[in-house]
Amino acid sequence: MGEIRLEINELIEDLKFDEKGLIPVIVQDYKTGKVLMHAYMNEEALKKTIETGEAWYYSRSRRTLWHKGETSGNYQKVVDIAVDCDKDTLLLLVEQIGVACHTGNFSCFYRSLKGGASFIFHLENLLRERKKTLPENSYSAKLFREGKEKILQKLGEESIETIIAGMNGKKDEFIYEASDLLFHFLVSLIEENVEFREIIEELIRRHK
Structure with missing residues (x-):
């Protein structure tokens, strides 16, 4: 079977947000395929991401929305949004401007058990x-x-x-x-x- 194209309202209504109204997001660089980071969205963050074409997330520690790159300049331009089979996780394909990690590494997953x-x-x-x-x-x-x-x-x-x-x-x-x-x-x-x-x-x- 091929990929199924979703409409925006259909996408949001079909998602399984957790009891706190959040859904985990895996962020991947669309050019290299490298996984950049893991974050969370609520419905508002997802809508702003779709509307602006740039990644917005929900900070569980600060309990507020945050626009990726707003202070660092390391924005994420959204290329596509995919949903997993259980509808409880999102995959964000992005064009990463600068680096994704606050440590200065391109990806937050820069440490590896076997190197690579x-x-x-x-x-x-x-x-x-x-x-x-x-x-x-x-x-x-x-x-x-x-x-x-x-x-x-x-x-x-x-x-x-x-x-x-x-x-x-x-x-x-x-x-x-x-x-x-x-x-x-x-x-x-x-x-x-x-x-x-x-x-x-x-x-x-x-x-x-």
């Missing part, structure tokens, strides 16, 4: 902080201090070493060198003021 893709975004944010603060005894800070030419030189060296490792056919060696390459690639992105997310978006565009 979320670690790339964590490492990216860490490297951006290194460039800003330039702490002593930091290899990445040393690269940023030396500038673009040195960074690109290291990127080239790591590329060659990764190719050589691949030609040698040793998996462990290839993984080691490819990890160095990815690290220096992230450093070069930050030096060029490019976000890793933008690379993903370009790959998605090519795939489409």
